[in-house]
Amino acid sequence: MQRAEPGGVRVRRALLSVSDKAGILELARGLGELGVEIVSTGGTARALTDAGLVVRAIEDFTGFPEMMDGRVKTLHPRLYAGLLAVRSDEDHLRAAAEHEIEPVDLVCVNLYPFEATLARGAPPEEIVENIDIGGPTMIRAAAKNSAYAAVLVDPADYETVLEELRASDCRLSLSTRDRLAGKAFACTARYDAAISGWFASRAGEDFPEQRTLAYEKVAELRYGENPHQRAAYYSEVGAPTHLLAGVTQLHGKELSFNNLLDLSSARQLVEDFSEPACAIVKHNNPCGCALGKTAQDAYGRAFACDPMSAFGGVIALNRPVDEGCARAISDQFVEVLLAPSFEPQALAVLTEKKNVRLLELPDWPEPAGGLEAKPVIGGLLVQDRDEVSETPDQMRVVTSRQPGEREWADLRFAWQVCRHVRSNAIVIAREGATIGIGAGQMSRVDAVKIAIEKAREAQGQADGEGSAGGDPLAGLVLASDAFFPFADGPQLAIDAGVTAIIQPGGSVRDEEVIAAADEAGIAMVATGIRHFRH
Numbered sequence: 001m002q003r004a005e006p007g008g009v010r011v012r013r014a015l016l017s018v019s020d021k022a023g024i025l026e027l028a029r030g031l032g033e034l035g036v037e038i039v040s041t042g043g044t045a046r047a048l049t050d051a052g053l054v055v056r057a058i059e060d061f062t063g064f065p066e067m068m069d070g071r072v073k074t075l076h077p078r079l080y081a082g083l084l085a086v087r088s089d090e091d092h093l094r095a096a097a098e099h100e101i102e103p104v105d106l107v108c109v110n111l112y113p114f115e116a117t118l119a120r121g122a123p124p125e126e127i128v129e130n131i132d133i134g135g136p137t138m139i140r141a142a143a144k145n146s147a148y149a150a151v152l153v154d155p156a157d158y159e160t161v162l163e164e165l166r167a168s169d170c171r172l173s174l175s176t177r178d179r180l181a182g183k184a185f186a187c188t189a190r191y192d193a194a195i196s197g198w199f200a201s202r203a204g205e206d207f208p209e210q211r212t213l214a215y216e217k218v219a220e221l222r223y224g225e226n227p228h229q230r231a232a233y234y235s236e237v238g239a240p241t242h243l244l245a246g247v248t249q250l251h252g253k254e255l256s257f258n259n260l261l262d263l264s265s266a267r268q269l270v271e272d273f274s275e276p277a278c279a280i281v282k283h284n285n286p287c288g289c290a291l292g293k294t295a296q297d298a299y300g301r302a303f304a305c306d307p308m309s310a311f312g313g314v315i316a317l318n319r320p321v322d323e324g325c326a327r328a329i330s331d332q333f334v335e336v337l338l339a340p341s342f343e344p345q346a347l348a349v350l351t352e353k354k355n356v357r358l359l360e361l362p363d364w365p366e367p368a369g370g371l372e373a374k375p376v377i378g379g380l381l382v383q384d385r386d387e388v389s390e391t392p393d394q395m396r397v398v399t400s401r402q403p404g405e406r407e408w409a410d411l412r413f414a415w416q417v418c419r420h421v422r423s424n425a426i427v428i429a430r431e432g433a434t435i436g437i438g439a440g441q442m443s444r445v446d447a448v449k450i451a452i453e454k455a456r457e458a459q460g461q462a463d464g465e466g467s468a469g470g471d472p473l474a475g476l477v478l479a480s481d482a483f484f485p486f487a488d489g490p491q492l493a494i495d496a497g498v499t500a501i502i503q504p505g506g507s508v509r510d511e512e513v514i515a516a517a518d519e520a521g522i523a524m525v526a527t528g529i530r531h532f533r534h
């Protein structure tokens with residue numbers, strides 16, 4: 001073993017041991033052409049030999065045979081001394097000479113496919129056999145000693161590394177070594193996170209003492225919430241789906257941080273409905289949601305809720321967009337439009353606007369349950385994902401008057417939408433469409449006031465300004481994401497013409513709130529469950 005300074009090691013020997021064989025033949029050929037000796041294991045050695053490459057078997061290198069069905073093949077001090085020796089340390093060099101240690105200058109390893117094995121529902125015995133031991137150990141050893149031993153874990157890096165070796169007399173810079181070491185430790189961290197999660201789930205632990213999550217970058221973003229903030233989008237490794245899974249962008253600028261936040265909210269909202277549905281989201285709050293006979297009908301009704309706020313919004317539709325729907329949407333300024341598909345004539349209309357981002361998601365996955373995490377300073381809050389699972393049979397009518405059939409339908413719709421609105425949340429609705437939304441207020445009374453004001457504006461525009469015939473809110477329903485602590489909020493709605501209210505109940509002043517509803521002759525339903533969204 002020759003003395004060398006950090007970053008000065010000339011790559012003369014490489015160990016290749018990969019589960020994913022993509023690109024490995026090209027890498028091995030390139031290394032061979034540079035005079036690098038190839039040491040390899042098991043299936044990798046066979047693949048290289050079959051391709052006509054000269055390979056030294058790992059058992060020849062270690063002097064110890066592979067055994068126990070391949071469970072033991074690289075776990076040997078001769079290999080790890082060759083990887084971990086500090087080439088500028090005289091004591092290390094003397095020990096290497098004394099024990100006839102051969103240096104290993106580059107390791108190329110990727111791991112047994114644990115995640116893929118888990119995803120296809122393999123039995124536990126097969127999953128366990130896909131927990132790699134030697135691979136992570138080699139990766140970590142080479143990454144720890146990256147100043148002297150380079151590590152490759154990603155086929156995307158093979159050609160870049162070969163190019164640098166060709167241009168630099170088989171040497172790799174310290175910056176390249178550091179970059180590769182960072183990827184290597186991220187690789188093993190992700191691998192261990194998946195394994196840890198599997199064992200925790202087998203033990204029935206939804207909230208284990210330690211929670212390790214891994215994420216992989218999906219896209220770099222133009223900027224964050226504000227132009228001076230850098231940003232990227234990462235998906236959680238192992239999640240059944242993620243926000244952009246299966247999504248194809250057909251037109252428009254790249255997506256921004258805020259686009260993705262709003263897109264997530266809009267998509268989750270329309271996924272709650274099997275009927276044609278449209279959600280329009282602005283600043284991560286719905287400003288309109290509606291059901292309709294068609295996509296165009298649903299869009300028109302959602303837009304009518306709050307046309308001013310819908311300006312520059314993010315729209316999600318759960319039905320294909322035809323030409324008529326496209327023309328209706330194109331009359332407004334839209335940031336993002338997501339739909340299962342777009343007819344050619346619809347694309348022709350929408351692509352006339354260069355900035356609108358058109359996203360196609362042909363196969364909408366089932367809404368995902370499970371856990372969700374929210375970042376806080378230095379940590380994560382983890383909880384069950386909120387879902388509206390309560391049915392009318394589980395709800396309780398607390399007033400003398402029962403809701404009518406139409407009111408029940410509207411109450412269920414408003415309740416479904418309400419959980420997607422930031423607290424304090426109030427939703428006023430009629431005939432499967434939001435009419436007014438009060439969102440994100442510190443006072444529930446203020447949220448009611450805003451929802452009523454929005455509803456009056458929307459109904460005034462729908463009915464014609466100055467039209468006669470009583471309050472435009474007569475016959476509407478209202479949903480509140482949490483209980484009313486006093487009767488003042490419901491009284492404002494009652495005075496405005498709302499005829500049915502749905503709320504969780506549970507206030508110490510429930511009797512007072514219910515009495516106000518009974519005195520006005522309106523219906524009130526208690527769900528027993530609240531749906532805060534912070």
